[in-house]
Amino acid sequence: MAAPCAATGKKRDRDLLRFLTCGSVDDGKSTLIGRLLHDCALILDDQLAALERESRRFGTTGDAIDFSLLLDGLEDERQQRITIDVAYRFFATPARAFVVADTPGHEQYTRNMATGASTCDLALILVDARNGVLAQTKRHAVICSLLGIRHLVLAVNKMDLVGFDEHRFDEIVSGFSSFAAGLGDAALHAIPLSALSGDNVTLRSARTPWYRGPTLIEHLETVEPAPIDGERPFRFPVQWVNRPNPGFRGFSGTVAAGSIAPGDPVLVAGSGRATRVKEIVTFDGPLARAGEGDAVTLTLADEIDIARGDLLADPRDPPECVDQFAAQVIWMSEQPLVPGRSYLLKIGARTVPATITALKHRIDIETMAHLADKSLGANEIGFCNLSTAAPIAFDPYQANRDTGAFILIDRFTNETAGAGMIAFGLRRASNIHWQALTIGRVERAALKEQVPAVLWLTGLSGAGKSTIADLVERKLLARGHHTMLLDGDNVRHGLNRDLGFTDADRVENIRRVGEVAKLMAEAGLIVICSFISPFRAERDMVRELAAPTPFFEIFVDAPLDECIRRDPKGLYAKAKAGRIEHFTGLDSPYEAPEAPELHLTTLAAAPEDSAEAIIATLRQRRII
């Protein structure tokens, strides 16, 4: 968190604490927040009037005000009495300003909790004194610790229902403490409460004379947010290149760690380019120093090539720069995470294609056990190896949230599919050098007097891919072209004999074939690939892999009924008899191409015509 205002040299006069609340349904979370706001006199008259109106309509507390309605803002939430989404509340006492992320206890709790926790300094974990610590309570603590929260408050609520019994409180606290000790170095503070009657919320309770600690609000007002372990090394992700005129070139961004002053040396992480800061430019005039959290614009002493996404860093303590690393990944999409599939990874101001190369294990968040698994479903957490299309500069998440966190974006739906926290780099990108070769794709192809290309035939089993592919290859050969044909069935006998037909294996199947096709195209060949390749994501991955080699996605399209009728290999019959699982078209999806280079409908046309159509396209595009 931010150091005292480095820029002005003044100490902060009013601080901000971001905290999240978590607990199981009915532990009293909403009641507690409502109570906090109420006792701090933060619920205004017209809001209270609306709340009374709604309490009568939807409430569950009889005549008393149902504080949970204050927080559940969406219509569905109020009608169905559930909390769907994270809500943010703001309040302030004379001592401090607070942002509360209120996260739902059920439904998609992992995703929402992680969202709330990602920006918080402290987590308030509620338990019902009657029930004590539940599995759910432990899960919440685990997620908070994964997200790097260093302060936990265990709020033991509904103490009125256990007679404010000191032993009950101690029992719950000691049980939780021994569990939390396994979670790392988070500080734990426990408070006995009654949200309903207000005991130890803002006023010290006479009914807990045995408790000598602070009230909840006192604790929140005085807790020191994430300790600053000395000054961290300077980090500055370049967000925007500010070039209003040829005479000014500034790099805008927010200081992610450390501080900087004019004259300080900086390094563009990963590139080794070094220079010095000339000036810290702001609307309010140049600064003598900028610190963590300051949004500024830097000008540099030398004209070096810097773009959005680059990370400026302290040359004495630069970040790692790798294209393979290990990370905790929280999955958020209904579409499962599939190793081998290409996603967009956003870290700082940088977005690069990335794949999960291996799911090392899934984490059982109740027991923290490591389980072997092939994919992650929504709200599951796993430890993964990732590989990026270009090296990225990072710090481990534990050292820096801003430079160690990333999100994964689904390339088709554009949804935020996952969030990750980098643990460590797997190898320095610089250790495996690209061997600079003198002879390239162009030279090899020139000798063959042809333009290499990848022809990718996709479609259902029985659509006619292999027949058409074979015809095309014969035609090309007859014209004197050097070709190679990769066929799904044949590859599975050799290169991919270890793969089955789960989604994960299908993705890996295509990834390998894509790499092979790429190598062959680099050898100067026209590569014909005939694969069901049911997922758009992988076909696009191969297209990207092959670039700059021209790539032709050819959709060999026949209705499922027709394929089943043809059934050249008797596979549909077997699948229908239950002897093959995950059969495309039956119990495994086929995602038709959206904009293929060529769309062949084989119901009407003879294979010969389809093959001619492909040849015509290649001629038109000047491949042959």
Place this chain on the structure above:
Amino acid sequence: MSAMAEPVAPPRPRPAHLRRLEAEAIGIMREVAAEFRHPVMLYSIGKDSSVMLHLARKAFFPGRLPFPLLHIDTLWKFREMIAFRDATAQRLGIELIVHTNQEGVQRGINPIASGSALHTQVMKTEALKQALDRHGFDAAFGGARRDEEKSRAKERVFSLRGDNHRWNPKSQRPELWRLYNTRLSGRETMRVFPLSNWTERDVWEYVAAEEIPVVPLYFAALRPVVERSGAWIMVDDDRLPLRPGETPELRRVRFRTLGCYPLTGAIESAAASVAEILAELRDTRRSERQGRLIDGDEDAAMERKKREGYF
């Protein structure tokens, strides 16, 4: 400082929490400028817009704003708002687009005869969609804050709008750290709220600390008003039909929010400076939106409007 601004408190060191909010908003604005093709800033002339505009100037200094401002003019704004808008655009040399739903005008839609709901729907929501479509804007900044209203409290900073600018509260993208997913497909657009985490109080404290000019209607003065459903409505021009027995009286009032004058209630107040407004806020027992006649219709009014594409 503009001649239109009321005197503000003398400059003082900005509190740390304002500096953090400022840095967060600046970061959000730069992200939009970097990642979208054709962004625009909705400029509603109110205090939140004034703060947002000020932050944008900071974000891109010494450069100019890399996007225009857009004002949706319902033709029923207070006259002082329009004067302030034009003076501001001229003073700062900023590109300002003003859009009015001409079909609505032709249909004779107005807040008095058509009622607040239809007027808002046609002259604000529809007008906004028209303007965004016409110019092909793919991202639009709005000055909304999460503390204003309950459904806003759940809205993302980067709020995805689907076909026809609809908001689907149930399929919002999770928003972690400061990593905003800005990707759009097809006809999707983005609404972006850089002031999401500000409170009304923060806005006024920032206006004071930065000496940001705001429309004088925020400051108490003697104004001609009539009382309607418990709110003071200002008679800003002769289009407001007076009901039988109604005579405008001069009262010392000010506005907490600004909108179409027949729909915006004033509060009785003596606060004539930002410092006095802050003092008044400390003691108030009523929320900011109390003066807005459009929300009071029903408790979930705002969420419905937003689903339809309202800001």
